[in-house]
Structure formats: C-alpha cells, structure tokens
Amino acid sequence: MNESPKVPRYSKALHRLAVVLTIAVFPLIWVGGLVTTYDAGMAVPDWPGTYGWNMFAYPATTWLFGPFDLLVEHSHRLLGALAGFLCIGLVIIAWRVEYRRWFQFWTVALLAAVIIQGGLGGARVVLDERTIAMIHGCTGPLFFAMATATAVMSSRWWIELGQESRRETESTPRPINSKLVVLATLLAIAAYMQLIVGAQLRHLTGAVAPKLFTAFVHSHLTLAGLVLLLAVIVAALSWLGRFVPASVYRPSGLLALLVLVQIALGLGTWVVNYAVPWEAINQQIAHYTILAKGFWESLIVTAHVATGSLIISLSVVIALRTWRFASVGTSQAQNKDAIHAAASQA
Amino acid sequence: MAESVVEIVKKHLTREVLCAFVLFLGISGCDSPPPKFAPNRLFIERMARGEGADLEVAAPDIAQALEDWFGTPDQPKWPQILQTEEFAGLVDVDRLGRAAGQVRSDENDVHYGLYREHCVNCHSQEGNGRGPTSVFLNPYPRDFRPGIYKFKATAIGRKPTRADLRRTLVNGIVGTSMPSFQLLKSDDIEALLDYLVYLSVRGEVERALIAEAAFELDAGDRFYAPELSDRDPDRFAEQREVIEDVILEVAGDWQDSFVEETVAPEPPEGVPAFAVDSSGRIEDAALRASIDRGREIYLGEVANCASCHGKTGVGDGPTKDYDFWTKEWTTSLGLDPADRDAIEPLLDLGALKPRVISPRDLRAGIYRGGGQPSDIYSRIVNGIEGSPMPAVAMQPDNPRGLTELEVWDLVNYVLSLPHEQLELLSGASE
Numbered sequence: 001m002n003e004s005p006k007v008p009r010y011s012k013a014l015h016r017l018a019v020v021l022t023i024a025v026f027p028l029i030w031v032g033g034l035v036t037t038y039d040a041g042m043a044v045p046d047w048p049g050t051y052g053w054n055m056f057a058y059p060a061t062t063w064l065f066g067p068f069d070l071l072v073e074h075s076h077r078l079l080g081a082l083a084g085f086l087c088i089g090l091v092i093i094a095w096r097v098e099y100r101r102w103f104q105f106w107t108v109a110l111l112a113a114v115i116i117q118g119g120l121g122g123a124r125v126v127l128d129e130r131t132i133a134m135i136h137g138c139t140g141p142l143f144f145a146m147a148t149a150t151a152v153m154s155s156r157w158w159i160e161l162g163q164e165s166r167r168e169t170e171s172t173p174r175p176i177n178s179k180l181v182v183l184a185t186l187l188a189i190a191a192y193m194q195l196i197v198g199a200q201l202r203h204l205t206g207a208v209a210p211k212l213f214t215a216f217v218h219s220h221l222t223l224a225g226l227v228l229l230l231a232v233i234v235a236a237l238s239w240l241g242r243f244v245p246a247s248v249y250r251p252s253g254l255l256a257l258l259v260l261v262q263i264a265l266g267l268g269t270w271v272v273n274y275a276v277p278w279e280a281i282n283q284q285i286a287h288y289t290i291l292a293k294g295f296w297e298s299l300i301v302t303a304h305v306a307t308g309s310l311i312i313s314l315s316v317v318i319a320l321r322t323w324r325f326a327s328v329g330t331s332q333a334q335n336k337d338a339i340h341a342a343a344s345q346a
Numbered sequence: 347m348a349e350s351v352v353e354i355v356k357k358h359l360t361r362e363v364l365c366a367f368v369l370f371l372g373i374s375g376c377d378s379p380p381p382k383f384a385p386n387r388l389f390i391e392r393m394a395r396g397e398g399a400d401l402e403v404a405a406p407d408i409a410q411a412l413e414d415w416f417g418t419p420d421q422p423k424w425p426q427i428l429q430t431e432e433f434a435g436l437v438d439v440d441r442l443g444r445a446a447g448q449v450r451s452d453e454n455d456v457h458y459g460l461y462r463e464h465c466v467n468c469h470s471q472e473g474n475g476r477g478p479t480s481v482f483l484n485p486y487p488r489d490f491r492p493g494i495y496k497f498k499a500t501a502i503g504r505k506p507t508r509a510d511l512r513r514t515l516v517n518g519i520v521g522t523s524m525p526s527f528q529l530l531k532s533d534d535i536e537a538l539l540d541y542l543v544y545l546s547v548r549g550e551v552e553r554a555l556i557a558e559a560a561f562e563l564d565a566g567d568r569f570y571a572p573e574l575s576d577r578d579p580d581r582f583a584e585q586r587e588v589i590e591d592v593i594l595e596v597a598g599d600w601q602d603s604f605v606e607e608t609v610a611p612e613p614p615e616g617v618p619a620f621a622v623d624s625s626g627r628i629e630d631a632a633l634r635a636s637i638d639r640g641r642e643i644y645l646g647e648v649a650n651c652a653s654c655h656g657k658t659g660v661g662d663g664p665t666k667d668y669d670f671w672t673k674e675w676t677t678s679l680g681l682d683p684a685d686r687d688a689i690e691p692l693l694d695l696g697a698l699k700p701r702v703i704s705p706r707d708l709r710a711g712i713y714r715g716g717g718q719p720s721d722i723y724s725r726i727v728n729g730i731e732g733s734p735m736p737a738v739a740m741q742p743d744n745p746r747g748l749t750e751l752e753v754w755d756l757v758n759y760v761l762s763l764p765h766e767q768l769e770l771l772s773g774a775s776e
Contacts (some may be wrong), residue, residue, distance in 0.1 A: 039449050039463045040451070041449075042448065042449060042450035042451065043450070043451045043452075045450060045452070051453055062453065066453060066455070067453065067454070067455035068455075069451050069455070069457075070451070070453060070455075128448055128450070204467045204478050204479070205462075205466070205478075206381075206462065206466035206467065206470055206471040206477060206478070207381065207471070208478040209478065210476060210477070210478055210479075210480055210481045213479060213481075213482075214481055214482070217482065273523075274479055274482060274483055274523045275483070275521065275522055285521075286520065286521035286710060286712045287520060287521065287711075287712060288520070288521070289517070289518040289519070289520045289521075289525070289526050290518060290523065290524075290525035290526065291518070291525060291526050291528070291529065292464060292518075292525040292526065292527045292529065292530070293529050293530075294529065
C-alpha cells in the first residue's frame, strides 16, 4: 500500500510553546545578568537544592522578602527550571505532532542545552568557580538564540513557505541577495563573539592581568564597530534590496536600532563602572560619583547584558529567515530551470 | 525503600562529577590553586638598583615571612603580636576574615569576600593599585602598600584616621572611578576598612623588610629561614625579632592616627561660613570681604597657590610633576618618567605608566577630598600626601605662616571660585 509522503504541517501548539519559551528566557537572561551585577552567584550555597530545601519548596517569604541577593539567585534558578519544563513540553509535542525528523531532534538538542546550562549554573555554585559563571554567562544567550530559532522554525510562514515552493505558485518567493544571507549570518556570529568578549570583561577576577583586560576592551570596541557595520549593511541591503520580504527587512531595521541602543548602553556601562578615563571629557561629567550597586548603575549594566542577548537572537531570526528565503527561492529557481530544460527538450 | 531522585542527584553530584562535567566541555580550572599574594617586585628592583643590593635570596624569604605572619588572600592572618590591647581598634580579626576570600552571602544577608566583590578589580589582590582595570582609570587606583593616603585630616607623614578612610569609602571620590559604597551596611564598610588596613600594614611591612634586607644583609644571606627553628633556634629567634619589630613599628604608626577621634574643623567666630544664594550670588558683605582677603592670600607668597593652580585658579600653573607612587621608582632612581626606554623594565615589574599630575581646576567646583569648608581647610593645612600639594606654613610653628583666620579666608576664596563668574556678572548688572 502506498503511503502519501508526510508533508510538514504547522502546529499552533508547538509554535506557541516555542514562542512562550523564547519570551520566558529573556527575563531569565535579565535576572541572570542581575546575579552577576549584584555578585549574587553564591547567595545560595547549595545546588540543586536551596539551603537544603527542594528548590520549589523553598519558603516564599524568605525568597521574596529575604536578602535581595537571595531573591535574585533563587528567582534565576526558578526561571531556569521553568525554561527546562517548557523544553520538555516542546520535546513531547514535537515528537507527537511534528513530521520533520530533524526538528524533533532539534527540540531534544534544545532540552539538552537547557540541562547543560543548568548543570553549568550548578557547577558554578558547587565548585564556587567564577570561571564557570563566565562560561554559564556565555552559553545562556546561546540557549536564548536556540529558543528563538525554534520559534522561527516552527512558525506557520516557515512551513508554508516550503509548501508554496513545492506548489510552484506565483507567490513563491524569489531568491534574495546571497550577500544578505552571508552578511546576516556573519552578523549573528560577530554578535555572539562580541558577547563572549563582553563576558570576559564582566566576569573579571583579580587574577586577570591588566594587559589582558586591555586586550579584551580593545577587542570589545573593535567588535562593537564590526557589529554596527554589519547591522547597518544588513539593514540597508534589506530595505533597499529587491525581493526582500518584510519578515527580513523589518527585524533588520530594528536590529540596527538595537545595536545603536546597545552602544549607548555600553558607554553608559563603562561610565557607571569606571568613569571616563580622559580628564578633558571627565570634566563634563566630573560631578558624578559612581554609586556601587546603585539602582541606575545596575540597571544600565544589566540592560547592556540583556540587550546583547537580544541582538544575538534577533540576528539569528534574520539569518534564519534569509536562509529560508534563499533556499526556497533557489529550489524554486532550480525547479523552473528543470521545467524549462524539459520543455526545450520536448 | 527507593531513594528519591533528588537524593540520588545530591549523592552523586560530587565535586569530581561536576569537574568531569566541566572538563567534558573542554574547560579547565576546577583545580586552580588557592591564591597567594604576589611579591612587590617593583620595590625589590627599586631597592636593588637604588642601594646596589642583591635581594635574590632575601626576596623569597620575605615572601615566606609575610605568609607566615599575614596569611593568604583566602585566609588572612592578623599577626598575633598585634592582637593586644595596645592595637585594639586597628583590625577586627572576625571582620577581616569576612572581608577576605571568595564572594558569597547567606540567608541572613551577611556578605563575605567583600574585598573581592567591591575592590579587587581596580586595587588588585595585593592592594597594589594594579588591578585588571587600572590602566584605564585616571587617576590610577590607590596602591595601599606604601600606606600613603591623600584625603585625610592628619598631617603629612601621619596615617589617616579610620574616619578619613571611611569617608572616602562611603562618599566615593567625585569625578573618579572610586565609587561611593553608601549602600553597603555599616558593618561591611568596617570590614572593608579592616581589610584595607591589613593590606596597608602588610604592604608596608613588606617594603620595610625589603629595605632592611637591602641595607643589612650581604648578598646570599638568608633573611628568614624557618628550617632554622630546630637547628639554630637562637638565629631563628633573631630573624623573627627583626620581622616582628618591623611589624610593631608599622602597626604603631597606624595605631597613633587610626583610632583618633577627629572633629571637623570649623571657622572661628568672626569668619563667615561660605554660602551662596539659589542663583549663585554671594550677598553677605562680611563673606565678600573674607573672599577678597582670601584672594590676596591665594596670590601671596606664603600660600603661593597660584604657582600651581594658576592666577585664575583653573589649574594652569607651570608644573610638570608626578605623584609619590611614580617618583619612587623613577626620579628617585634618576630615571626620567617620560623616558619610555629607561622605565620599560620597571613597567614590566608592575609599575603603571607615569602620568603628569595636574593641579586641580578650582573653578570646576570638584573637590575629590570633599567639598565641605572643613575638607578644603584640611587640604590646605595638611596638604595632599603623595601629591605635590604641600601643607601651607602655619603660625605659630612658622612665624611667616598663615593664621587660622587667614586659612578660613582662603577656604572661602577657593569655594567662591566656581561662582566667581556669576558673581562678577551680578556685580556688573548692579
């Protein structure tokens, strides 16, 4: 008996869960940023429990109304657990409704990633190693990007785009500028490299040599320039290019703006941490005294961290969409070529 | 009965398993050794060059002695000889332990590892002012090891009081990278002060021992040899005595000033306190007169402020000077701080690139040591230690010096400078 081939189909439940996961990971990143800003990584000395309690049973009165560091650290753990549960849900739904084999395994990879991320967080506490905190800080945004990619790849347009390609209709997208695909991919990579270098600056220990810190600062500035340049080029190509769909050019414009905001936050982060090193400029803002662990100071620094993750995720959205349009457009073009070849042979 | 999942996880989640997990990801660092204080290699080189001493054998002995008396960054010790009534109030041993070590906090919001949480990135583990961020900061973070502090209510050559250091910690230093720690609990501030004194005393003892070795030892002589405790107890006791004498001397200097209760100086009767109205105008005729007198003193030969701060107070006097922390390893060795080639080997040993120290622009209205009249008074009569700013000559010690009243007039003039333009404009309009 002939079985009809399984055509990927859109699952609202799967996509919605992926979107919920992505939305849930962003505050997780924020609170994780606060953990580092407030040096609260060791506010709870044990793991996976919290002061001997099952982490879900830890008294809310102490959690919510106890020390601020404990609030931040325990909230980070609970939000991490929530992300883990959402990933489990994704795997279950994906293996029930999804026909794309690779996507099913992708959700398993996502679950593995959140487990590894949680394990790194636990290792940072149990081993009391700030180096692991830095690694944990680098892998967190990677997981955020993976969750975002899951939302993109489970969306209706992603699936229907492929089906339109098969149907070879007039509305099928045409191939978009291949340079845009490459540049969008480079942008995502550069944004992540930038975050890694930023994590070296943020998770400083007294053991770091000034020369190494200097090298990280210069790398961070250089990469900031590169990310800005790529973001502007991608936005320009998206907005000015032909056949670029709104699902690419809109986030590209948003990303360019976000990079500008991030640069402003980066400058702010430097000022609220170290003041301005040049006296001539310093005179302009010389009446400012940095307030250690101050509200605005902490907000600016943590916003810089969270925006960095957002830039990576948004650049992954753009890269994935350009890939998708490019591959669908290319296969459509190849199909058309094959039809033309067959017709001319006839 | 079957173990719960949580119990199984707890049971097997040992340090080794987690290390293996981290190593599996290609990361090392679980077995990093506990930190140790790095020796003051710059001062060793300075003494070796300056005194022609060979300190190759003595240097590791001094490092060992420091560890024996002062411990390590994770487990600091306050020398037993200082844990007496005589030195009470200098360092609280419990608070010292709380300020040291890894950063953590507990359910009662007690914070540990305070120095690493708040200070180490700029001031470094040793308190040498050469933390990872230091090269970007202007001014450089303070090197605690010489025990010299700028903003204090004590005379040049004396240690600061606890209140002086507390004020800097709580208020921060405006316009610099030194933050205000006013949001910290007062007990945490006190713990940080204890650790700061600990690093200072330890650093000064290290310098004094290096100097002692440079002056007293012959090349190849041992400075401190714990292995002699059995073989030659008398010799070992002598070595210990030298070290402990130095410790007592350094701690004694701190004790003399540190626990002093200082009262902020106030202008005597008849000297108007500086005040401006909401539009920046100075209306009080007596204050105006005081400011005018202060201007004369500012430009005069005794105070001679204009020679550095400039006639208009914008800090444009002809000076090209350096601070103590730079001059100690440059000009005192006959090296030009601007000669990059000459100073390069010393930069490699931990010196920070020399920066010319600029006199303060008094019209900017930014006073790093505090902007209260009493702060300005202290800066004038005590100078700023470690910087080229001298203490003004005062009567009756110096018959040609300023009187207290004159200093207060000068304080009023200095405080009026940021408002002078407004004042002139308001005068013109009248």
